[in-house]
Amino acid sequence: MDAEITPTPNGPLHAERIKLLKNDRGETILATDESVYLCRCGASKNKPYCDGSHTAAGFSGQRLRAADGKAVEFAGREITVVDDFSLCAHAGACVEGAAKTFFTKGPGGRVSHPDASSAGQVIAAIRQCPSGALLYKLQGKLVQDYADHTEIRVEKDGPLHVQRAKLNGPARPATEDHYTLCRCGASLNKPFCDGMHAKVRFQDGSGT
Numbered sequence: 001m002d003a004e005i006t007p008t009p010n011g012p013l014h015a016e017r018i019k020l021l022k023n024d025r026g027e028t029i030l031a032t033d034e035s036v037y038l039c040r041c042g043a044s045k046n047k048p049y050c051d052g053s054h055t056a057a058g059f060s061g062q063r064l065r066a067a068d069g070k071a072v073e074f075a076g077r078e079i080t081v082v083d084d085f086s087l088c089a090h091a092g093a094c095v096e097g098a099a100k101t102f103f104t105k106g107p108g109g110r111v112s113h114p115d116a117s118s119a120g121q122v123i124a125a126i127r128q129c130p131s132g133a134l135l136y137k138l139q140g141k142l143v144q145d146y147a148d149h150t151e152i153r154v155e156k157d158g159p160l161h162v163q164r165a166k167l168n169g170p171a172r173p174a175t176e177d178h179y180t181l182c183r184c185g186a187s188l189n190k191p192f193c194d195g196m197h198a199k200v201r202f203q204d205g206s207g208t
């Protein structure tokens with residue numbers, strides 16, 4: 001994997017060799033081999049790029065939530081659901097795609113029921129999970145590589161959707177095939193998105 005993203009201390013995401021930056025409509029907004037600095041404080045007037053506003057905004061890139069969690073496995077007849085809730089961006093695709101499987105509450109946290117929906121439905125729902133919090137195993141083998149190229153998609157008023165790029169620093173995604181990075185500045189789980197953009201009503205205003 002050639003592309004790399006480095007969350008700089010209290011500053012932007014330094015993305016190198018990412019090649020493609022796309023907007024929510026799938027249109028290319030930048031195609032480059034050069035490095036770019038992407039805003040993750042929410043204050044830039046030139047989003048998705050950093051314009052230096054993080055300094056005046058007093059942005060802290062500190063991860064306020066505890067470090068990476070441990071993935072929990074829920075084995076079904078055909079498929080095993082692998083869930084690392086600590087990485088969840090609360091996009092909701094799992095619940096929408098297979099409501100009977102995702103989730104009930106258990107004493108140790110949320111519980112998945114792989115056999116409550118068809119295996120095809122569970123797989124399709126998991127593959128819509130942008131954060132990588134949900135992955136799956138087939139015949140004991142983890143399936144985590146979906147993408148065939150590197151890109152970053154800028155979700156309107158939401159996070160960066162990263163595809164096939166190494167993430168530098170101590171925070172580990174479940175898979176470097178796909179993960180979501182905060183760009184509103186409000187996530188408690190930086191550099192990852194934790195869904196806070198919806199709570200703080202982040203509006204990027206960039207028209208991308």
Ligand code: FES
Pocket residue numbers: 011012013038039040041042043044045049050051052053054055
């Ligand atoms: S990170 Fe630099 S302006 Fe937001």
